[in-house]
Amino acid sequence: MFQYRQALVRIRQGDTDRDIARSRLMGRRKAAVFRALASAQGWLDANTALPTDAQIAASLAPARASPATVSTLVPYREAIERWLADGVSGVVIHGALQREHGYSGSYSSVYRFLRALGRSRLPEATVRLDFAPAEAAQVDFGAGPLLLDPASGRARRTWCFVMTLCFSRHQYVEFVFDQSVPTWLGCHRRAFEWFTAVPARVIIDNPKCAITRACSRDPVVQRAYAECAEGYGFKIDPCPPADPQKKGMVESGVKYVKRNFLPTRTFRDLPDLNAQARQWVLQLAGYRDDGTTHEAPLARFEREWPLMRPLPAIAPDLGVWSLVGVHRDGHVQFQHSLNSVPFRFIGQRLWLRATDTSVAIHADHQLIAQHLRAQHRGTRRTVRQHLPPDAQACFLRDRHWCASQAEQIGPACVQLIRTLLADRIVERLRAAQGVIRLATQFDAVRLEAACRRALDHGSPYFRTVKTLLAHHPELLSASNCAASTNPYLQQARFARPARSLFVQPPEGESP
Numbered sequence: 001m002f003q004y005r006q007a008l009v010r011i012r013q014g015d016t017d018r019d020i021a022r023s024r025l026m027g028r029r030k031a032a033v034f035r036a037l038a039s040a041q042g043w044l045d046a047n048t049a050l051p052t053d054a055q056i057a058a059s060l061a062p063a064r065a066s067p068a069t070v071s072t073l074v075p076y077r078e079a080i081e082r083w084l085a086d087g088v089s090g091v092v093i094h095g096a097l098q099r100e101h102g103y104s105g106s107y108s109s110v111y112r113f114l115r116a117l118g119r120s121r122l123p124e125a126t127v128r129l130d131f132a133p134a135e136a137a138q139v140d141f142g143a144g145p146l147l148l149d150p151a152s153g154r155a156r157r158t159w160c161f162v163m164t165l166c167f168s169r170h171q172y173v174e175f176v177f178d179q180s181v182p183t184w185l186g187c188h189r190r191a192f193e194w195f196t197a198v199p200a201r202v203i204i205d206n207p208k209c210a211i212t213r214a215c216s217r218d219p220v221v222q223r224a225y226a227e228c229a230e231g232y233g234f235k236i237d238p239c240p241p242a243d244p245q246k247k248g249m250v251e252s253g254v255k256y257v258k259r260n261f262l263p264t265r266t267f268r269d270l271p272d273l274n275a276q277a278r279q280w281v282l283q284l285a286g287y288r289d290d291g292t293t294h295e296a297p298l299a300r301f302e303r304e305w306p307l308m309r310p311l312p313a314i315a316p317d318l319g320v321w322s323l324v325g326v327h328r329d330g331h332v333q334f335q336h337s338l339n340s341v342p343f344r345f346i347g348q349r350l351w352l353r354a355t356d357t358s359v360a361i362h363a364d365h366q367l368i369a370q371h372l373r374a375q376h377r378g379t380r381r382t383v384r385q386h387l388p389p390d391a392q393a394c395f396l397r398d399r400h401w402c403a404s405q406a407e408q409i410g411p412a413c414v415q416l417i418r419t420l421l422a423d424r425i426v427e428r429l430r431a432a433q434g435v436i437r438l439a440t441q442f443d444a445v446r447l448e449a450a451c452r453r454a455l456d457h458g459s460p461y462f463r464t465v466k467t468l469l470a471h472h473p474e475l476l477s478a479s480n481c482a483a484s485t486n487p488y489l490q491q492a493r494f495a496r497p498a499r500s501l502f503v504q505p506p507e508g509e510s511p
Contacts, residue, residue, distance in 0.1 A: 001053035004034060004060070011035055012046050072105050073097075073113045080110075081117065090114050129246070131166035134307035136201040136237070138250035139163045139188075142258060144175045147270055158270065163191040164253040165199060168300035169290050171253055173261075173277045175270060184209040185228050185318040192232060197308035202229070203237045203247045216240035223321040224353075231316025233309050256285070319353040324361075326350060330386055334359060337374035340386040402432040409439060410448035412455060419460040431462040442469050 003025045010020055017031040026034070038044055041059060043051055051059075073080065076097060083093050094110045097103035144158035156177055163172045172191040176183050184207070192198050206214035213220035219238045221229075229236050239246045261280050267273040286298035293300060324332040326345050331338040334352055341350065341361050351362045354373060361369040371381045384392055399421055406417040417435065420428040439447055450468040454460055 001056050004056050005050065005053065007031060007034055008038055008043060008050065008056075011038060012044060071109065071113050071116075073103075073109060076101060076103070080113065084114065084117060126245075129166075129248075133167045133304040134197075134199055134309070136166045136203055137163050137199040138166060138203045138247040138253075140205060140247060140250040140254055141179055141207070142254035145262060145267065145273070147267065147273065149177060150269070158273070160254060160257055161187040161191075162250055162253050162257060163188075163202075164250040165195070165297075165301065165304060166203075166249055168304045169249065169253070169293065169297040170195070170301040170304075171257075171281055171285060171297070173257055173281055175273050175277065177270070179207060179209055181209045181222060181224050181320045185224060185320070188228060188232075189315065189318060192311060195305070195308070197305055197310060198232050198234050199308055201235045201237050203239065203250075205244060205247065206238055206241055210236070211238050214238070214241045216243075224319060227321075228316065228318055231318070232312065260285070317355055319355045319360075322352045322354070323349055324352045331380070331382070332361060335374075336377040337379040338381070339369065339371045339374075340382040341369045342386045343388045343391075397433050397436075399429065399432075402429070402436055405436045405439070409436075409444045410451070412448050412452035416451040416455055416460045416465070419455075420462075434462045435465055438466065438469060 006023075007020050007025045010023070010025075011031075011034075015023075017028040017035065020026060020031040021028045025031075035044075037059060041051070042048065079101075080093060080097075083096065088096075090110055091107065093114070094103075094107045097105075097110070140162055142160040142162065144160045146155045147158050148154070149156040158175045158177060159179055161172075161174045161176060161183075164170070172194045174187055174190060176187065188202075204210055206219070208222075210222050210225045211219050212222055221236055221238075225236065244251055257277075261277060265276065267276065282298075286301075287296045289295070290297060322334060324334060326332055326341055326348055327338075328346060330343045330346055331340050332350065332352060334354055339352075339359050339361065345363060345368065348363070350368075353360045353362065357373055359371045359373050360367055369383065369386065371383075374381065384395060387395070402417050402421070403414070406414040413435070417432050420432045420435070435447075435451070442450075446469060447465070450465045453468055454464040457464070
């Protein structure tokens with residue numbers, strides 16, 4: 001209304017329509033129309049007060065005629081409003097009305113109806129979030145440059161981790177190759193060490209490395225990240241899903257890094273990239289004139305740092321939790337390595353916590369196994385006490401066990417066991433174990449005599465000893481044990497025995 005009020009003042013001073021047009025307030029025709037309106041309203045009298053802007057606007061507003069017709073889209077208003085709220089375009093809405101409701105009107109009708117709905121809706125407003133010193137920090141990832149990965153020898157995409165303090169806008173920037181849970185936790189630890197303090201709250205998005213189930217009211221936090229927050233003493237504040245505006249400071253911080261740090265720079269490798277990023281933050285980004293605060297971030301950080309939480313005296317042991325299943329062999333898999341658990345947990349789901357140096361397995365909040373963390377793929381760590389009793393006994397009955405048990409039986413048994421284990425063609429450990437196991441069925445004197453007789457006949461085999469013990473007890477009595485080793489003294493030299501004491505070795509074996 002300013003130009004109309006100035007034009008009215010000039011008219012009351014005697015200026016012509018041409019003079020008003022020359023002053024660029026309005027054209028001659030518009031000035032003539034306004035002169036007639038002012039005359040009709042009695043505003044040209046110099047002795048009367050000038051009308052207010054509201055009075056001028058009311059006299060200029062044309063009378064609105066009531067609509068002559070009602071839109072044919074009124075019956076579909078709810079559906080149209082729902083589609084409009086979901087961001088569906090007018091062309092798609094027109095097609096959906098034709099397809100689902102048999103609407104025969106034109107797209108122009110839909111367009112006019114959508115414009116009327118837009119005028120009736122309240123405008124969208126943006127509210128700026130303000131934070132007190134040391135109150136919060138915001139965290140986000142952004143895409144970084146391609147760099148050579150030493151592990152794979154190929155170029156990989158890097159990711160820029162940025163933590164921005166909401167009050168001072170001071171940043172921590174680090175480039176990594178992945179967004180895994182260990183990387184996420186490690187970046188937090190190095191960020192807090194960079195600030196040498198901890199904010200009261202950390203505002204994040206909903207990445208899988210931090211939030212296992214995104215929800216605006218009841219989010220589920222990753223177990224490892226919850227331990228990190230407990231150890232450092234900060235609260236986790238995830239944004240509602242699909243609402244990144246609530247952490248706009250770090251969003252702008254990521255863009256600032258990508259637009260002001262990455263261009264015109266070259267990097268040899270990941271350590272060189274991070275070294276340049278730290279130097280850039282301290283020498284350039286920390287002294288810039290922030291567009292919102294109009295102060296240097298490092299200057300505001302000097303006022304914010306004394307109010308932040310100090311670092312814990314002992315750094316928390318950040319571990320990664322994983323839900324793992326126990327295989328049939330009594331092992332669980334973590335990052336291509338296998339670790340044993342007690343065999344009674346086979347088929348169950350257990351919680352595994354891995355740190356930089358160890359792997360711990362828990363069942364019902366109880367520690368059941370702990371191993372050193374493997375540094376190479378395919379490593380298998382087995383604790384013998386985790387195996388079933390039969391398997392433990394099997395592994396204990398090795399060559400040394402057989403030799404020690406044979407010494408308790410007698411010299412003949414020792415010689416027979418050594419003969420079995422000295423075979424260069426066939427592994428006869430099971431045969432030696434079988435001979436020692438016969439001591440549980442027969443007394444040691446008889447077993448010693450059977451081993452001696454088997455050696456005398458040149459048949460040092462398990463089957464020979466077992467046959468002698470089972471079918472010839474009269475030849476292995478205590479009185480014969482000390483007799484001469486000559487097998488022909490107890491009978492005629494050329495007499496044929498009722499049953500031969502010589503037992504043929506198994507097929508394929510030499511006597």
